[in-house]
Amino acid sequence: MKFLIADDHELFLQGLEFILKKEYPNAQIKLANSYSGIMDILKTDTDFDLIITDLAMPGGNWLSSLQKMHEICSETPIIIISAVFDKEVLQKTYDIGVSGYISKSFSNAIIISAINLVLAGGMYIPPDLLKMSESMPQQSVKNLLKKMEKEETENEEETVTLTPRQTEVLNCIAEGLSNKQIAGKLGLSEGTVKIHITLLMRSLNVTNRIAAIRAGEKLGLISYNTTKSENNHA
Numbered sequence: 001m002k003f004l005i006a007d008d009h010e011l012f013l014q015g016l017e018f019i020l021k022k023e024y025p026n027a028q029i030k031l032a033n034s035y036s037g038i039m040d041i042l043k044t045d046t047d048f049d050l051i052i053t054d055l056a057m058p059g060g061n062w063l064s065s066l067q068k069m070h071e072i073c074s075e076t077p078i079i080i081i082s083a084v085f086d087k088e089v090l091q092k093t094y095d096i097g098v099s100g101y102i103s104k105s106f107s108n109a110i111i112i113s114a115i116n117l118v119l120a121g122g123m124y125i126p127p128d129l130l131k132m133s134e135s136m137p138q139q140s141v142k143n144l145l146k147k148m149e150k151e152e153t154e155n156e157e158e159t160v161t162l163t164p165r166q167t168e169v170l171n172c173i174a175e176g177l178s179n180k181q182i183a184g185k186l187g188l189s190e191g192t193v194k195i196h197i198t199l200l201m202r203s204l205n206v207t208n209r210i211a212a213i214r215a216g217e218k219l220g221l222i223s224y225n226t227t228k229s230e231n232n233h234a
Contacts (some may be wrong), residue, residue, distance in 0.1 A: 001195050002165070004041060006032040007054040007081070012104065016052065016081070023115075026191040034059030037070065048076050049163055049199075050119060053083035055089070062091060075163055077118045081111070090126075095234050100124030102166045120202040121161075165223055166200040169193060174222045192224050 001024045007013040010033070017029055030045070032038045036059030038051075051069065054148045056060050069078060077099035085103055093101055099118045102111055103126065114124040162170065165186075172182040179197070201207065204215040216222040 001027040001050075001190055002048050003027055003029045003050050003052065004032065004035070004038065004048045005029060005052045006038050006057065008033045008057045009054075014056075016111075019112065023112050026197065028194075033057070035062070035065040036060060038065070042069070046073050046076070047164060048073060049165065050115065050157050051076055051078045052081055052115070053078065055080050055084050055093075061075065063096075066093065066096050066098065076159060079115065079118055079124070080162075084127075101126055105200040119199055121199075162200055162203055162221060166196050166203070169196045170200055170212060170216050171222055173197070173209050 003020055003024075005013065005016055005020070007016065013033065014032060017031065020027060020029060030041055030048075032041055033054075034057050038053065039060070051073065052071075053066075059065075065178060066078065066080075078097070079100040079102060080098055081102040081104060083104045090101055100114050100123065102114050102124065117124050126204075168186060172185060177185065179190050179193045182188070183193045186193070188196075197212075201212055204212055204219075206212045206215050213222065220225055
């Protein structure tokens, strides 16, 4: 598991890093304290499972910076974690394609729960958004709900997207490799491999390796030059 997290408040950034390491002991975490810092990292490394960023940071306009981040890492979900909780800002971030918006006032348990939901392919909508809907223009509410309904419908129609790393792990599973062998081949820890397998199975809506292989083949995610032996996938 690989995270990029950014916040211009060092104490909060370190706290977020701490709770992520506690939840994902083998995770790789890169830190930035500005939008320019994020862009510097993305110049050389875009292989992240999740980006978590503060909203109001130096080094760039939040709207254009988020749009650029989404363009560079189109397959990587982005979560905003911010003290700013404005209904218009909230809606603009979802329009860009952000997968979650977390208030800094939330407990660690809620933050981790929201992160796990997004990693599993979901979208985190803050409960307060429902309260805000009473004061939001009705057309704005309808547009947001339509967007959410469209995404859910697309997911039901098997529009499945795995991260590049999850696709690599899936192909290793198709080769009949054990978790230990996958870890050795990809240079990961076994714990990280287990996390990737759990998340890709959730995304594919399957519960075992054989079903994951079949779903991957159906979706064209498995390279046909791999040697598959279903007898090894007990």
